[in-house]
Amino acid sequence: IGTCIDDNNYELIDLLGLGAYGAIYLARHTLTQKMYAVKCLSKVGLNERQLEFQLREIRLHAQVAVHPNVASLEKIVDTSDCLYIVLEYCREGDLFYTITEGRGYINDHQAIKSVFLQIIDAVSYLHAKGIAHRDLKPENILVFDGGVKVKIADFGLATTEAISTDFGCGSTFYFSPECQGGLYKKLRAYSTKPNDIWSLGVILINLVCGRNPWKQANVEDETFNAYLRNPDFLMSILPISNQINTLLKRIFCVDPSKRIDIQELR
Template identity: 40%
Template sequence: MTHTDITGSLINEYRIVKLIGSGAYGLVYQAQNTVTGQQVAIKCISKKSNPSVKKQSDYLTTLLAEHLLERDFSLQGLREMSLKRLSMADNIPCPFVREISIHLQVHQHPNVISIHKILDSQVAVFVVMDYYPEGDLFVNIVDRQVYARSSGLIKDVFIQLIDVISYCHSKGIYHCDIKPENIMCANKGSKVVIGDFGLAVKSKYIQSKTCIGSSYYMAPERLCTMNHSLTRLGISCLQVMKQT
């Protein structure tokens, strides 16, 4: 273990296996439940920031390592946050709690990543979720070419994504960052689920010229005030079709 590597560390009953993803403010680890053996994904969302560091996830990596080293590579007895209470919370100013709250309001849908529990520490919140070993849609499109010459499979994926986005919209939730990297795959690409609600909002109207999401997938209509998740979906679907 290096000074910033927490592989092998314990977070309550979960042992960290490896880092599988990182974003601007968070890290995602594969972990194993030491009691049941179940493989899970744990998203670590930073509660602290350092303005001098360009990528806050790098700062979080250092904080986690220091925090775990002080406790012999273990964070035992972390407080479990109430999923029900968080799912009912609204108008939350704290970004990391807001993301979790929005995700919980739709995570019962079969095409949204399920959250099992949430653990709280001084430096980060740990969100324990389903683990998808097949990876994201981008990997399955480009590297594995799962959808090459399979129009039926592509159609199934389209229908699932349209259904889950429509469901989120019916709940007043707008993802704002639909792209292949935020869509996980299962059952050899026949099932897809969306995750990462870090940029999600609860209004279809966003301040004019506000940039939210990934630039390559952003709707041209963002020059107006309406949020268009379906444009992002269309670009993601086009990437799948290009492999046929």
Template identity: 45%
Template sequence: MVHIPITQLLPDFLGETIDGGRLKLVQRLGSGAYGIVYKALDTWSPPHKPVYFAVKCLKKYPVGEREAVFQARELKLHKMVSGHSNILTIHRDFTDGKHIFVVLDYCPGGDLFGVITNTRPFHRNTMLVKESFTQILDAVQHCHDRHIFHRDLKPENILCDAEGNNIRLADFGLSTQVGFCSDYGLGSPYYMSPESIAAEQHGSYSCRHSDIWALGVILTNMISGRNPWKVAKLEDECYLSYLGNRDFLLNSLPISKGANNLLKQCFDLHPEARPSIAQIREAILELDTFFLTDEELVHASSAQRVIAQYYATPTPEGELFSPHHSDQEGTHCDPQASGFPSPDPEEVYLYNTAPFDSPCLAPPAKIQSPGDSSSLSASDADSSSLSASDVSSAVSGRIDHPSVFHRFPAPTLKATQISEKLTSHPRNLWKRAMRRIRAMGI
């Protein structure tokens, strides 16, 4: 089935006034698999002190259809956590009958991806990394405390100011209240845990611990401007090198031993062995630095020095990258547009269909409704916010408590599997992995 980008299904509302004449859509900020986001002027605000919001426009689907179920779940779960200072606030939502409009905070700085790739303020700035990353941790902790698991943590879904501070976690389109699920292959490959990728696995994986893995990748992005690997599978040379030598990142990226030790814990192959968010927060605050010293850089590998030098230099103003959000879920922003070297021809994205069409998600249960409401409020979503795994797991009637689910053993790689894969590769595997990681900006 051919996937039609949502932008082709929605009219262009730029310049239109909505919400009873209150909001004027003055700028298009971006688009994704779900809809289009506009900057909106609050016409009720005083001219000398204008107030702006972000307005997300979605296509409205008939009640009970799977698309409507996913939209309702996203709104419901986002509203449940939007009161936190580090989570994007939903102010209200309404419909014109054909479309849904969600009014959100406007963050003029953009997203964390753009900050890392453009201004690069985190380079050798341990204090800023601590300030910003602990805000990310606090946002995710707030979600987990309410048994809401994001499942799509990545810099594009984290809004901030131009300095990389004042964090706001956003985009709850793949979030769930199910602690253990069998929806494999959701999200962006760079940030997915190995146990959440393998669709051939039977049983389920922990959404909580999968979020922890993604946090480790985000921290790697912030302190090095690079991804540790493209996808956590044996076929990926960087990931395979990491499995063969857990200090691969320490030897490949300009990061400190303390940062490397923390990342190794976040990337533990046994999900339950990964640290809790509270433990990560404590470790972050205790670290003296995330970076190599000048003396250490002198004796570092050429790849480490090149990466450090590149990340130290902000993108020239004329080449600033404006994050482009693909119309297909799971695809990554164009690394060429960000100023990073072009990825090698082997670059492949695994999951590039929108969640509504993804074979990884079975249709949710058909929702019986006495009638269509004018707006998708939290109460509207109460009975229509369950994915296939939500429905199958809700027999107990306690979908907000992951502890009630049967815990399947997490898939683990045997040492023999890793050894066989390592020996089957050429002897220059490590050198090839180093070359790839040099070119692999976030």
């Protein structure tokens, strides 16, 4: 804090958060006084593959940053020991905060529909560009204009691989059974885009109910097991309509090849 980057153009003034890959700072542009979020990725002690991983995050984010529902990328500042990603600053925080601490969206069907469609639009744009996000969750969705507008952020796990062997990518509440290696038999790989769709189903439940359907989509999880036995089970434990239940059954289709795709979901 107090550090200046990019020829003193940005001053880091506060720590916003710490992630698996580095820290995020609040920064002020010294000329315009405009606030930004700066993600600092340390390069110290990283091998070639890890450095390539950092560059991939920036490259993929840059490809989709023009979309109105993707966090905008202002600038990249490359120094000898750090990569700084200058992003638009979101004063209102993320969707997780809005759902858990803020007023949330429960019973506001228009707002839920609007927010969910914005998320779908962004994911649809990513998928059309051949990119899967792999870490879709409310913590990675920024909220603007009092909860009316949302933007997807954090491309740290994003990939252009349609098929991946990188199991366990993302967050346990949100990833699909196949992303964990499969339900009953060990899979050799999984499709990345249908895995994003699964995460969207959990996010929809977060928006409508303010909670998660299960801890993890595997056979050890009692709630998920009950869903496997009876796909209408969610209606008995969550305050969801028939319409949403029907949609969720198409999203939480255990066979990814039969799962609803992003165009249909729209």
